[in-house]
Amino acid sequence: MRTLDRYIQIETMTSVPDTVGEPTETWTAIDARRPAAYRPINGTERFTSDQFIARQQAEFIIRWSTDVSMLSPLDRIIYPAGESPIMDEDIYDIMDVQEIGRREGLRILTARRAE
Numbered sequence: 001m002r003t004l005d006r007y008i009q010i011e012t013m014t015s016v017p018d019t020v021g022e023p024t025e026t027w028t029a030i031d032a033r034r035p036a037a038y039r040p041i042n043g044t045e046r047f048t049s050d051q052f053i054a055r056q057q058a059e060f061i062i063r064w065s066t067d068v069s070m071l072s073p074l075d076r077i078i079y080p081a082g083e084s085p086i087m088d089e090d091i092y093d094i095m096d097v098q099e100i101g102r103r104e105g106l107r108i109l110t111a112r113r114a115e
Contacts, residue, residue, distance in 0.1 A: 002061055004035035009081035013074060030067055033081045037061040041109075058092060060108040064099065068106060071097045077110055 011027040018024045041057040060077060062068065077092040092110035100107055 002037035002039075004037050004061070004063070006036050006038045006079070007033045007081045008036045008038075008060060008062070009033060009078040010068060010071065011076050011078060027076070030075070034062055034068075036079075038079065055111045055113060057095075057109070057111045060092075060110060061100070062106050062108065064103045064105050071106060071108065073097075077108065 009032065010030040012030055013025055014028045015023040016026050037060065039059045039061075041059055058079075060079070071094065073094045073096070075094050077094065078089050079092055080089060090112050092112045094108055094110050096109040098107040098109075099105075
């Protein structure tokens with residue numbers, strides 16, 4: 001497994017009741033900070049609705065644990081996670097999750113909108 005020299009935050013969508021009891025969807029952190037390996041993948045550009053949309057793709061490798069065993073494309077990754085107040089954090093949508101070995105790690109393929 002690669003060196004896990006970066007930090008990410010993994011978030012999942014949850015439903016929380018608001019002040020009047022109506023369910024409101026919100027992002028909840030699975031982990032505050034998790035060590036990960038980061039590798040950028042070739043980006044893409046698409047022409048959609050009279051505008052170009054650039055997507056930056058990336059691969060994250062993390063250690064397997066029960067906390068992240070059910071990770072899916074319904075979740076997202078924040079990178080970098082709390083490393084420095086100077087650095088901007090980006091939101092990466094999860095496209096695919098693949099198990100590495102038998103409960104050794106997870107390979108997470110992601111994409112973010114490059115604006």
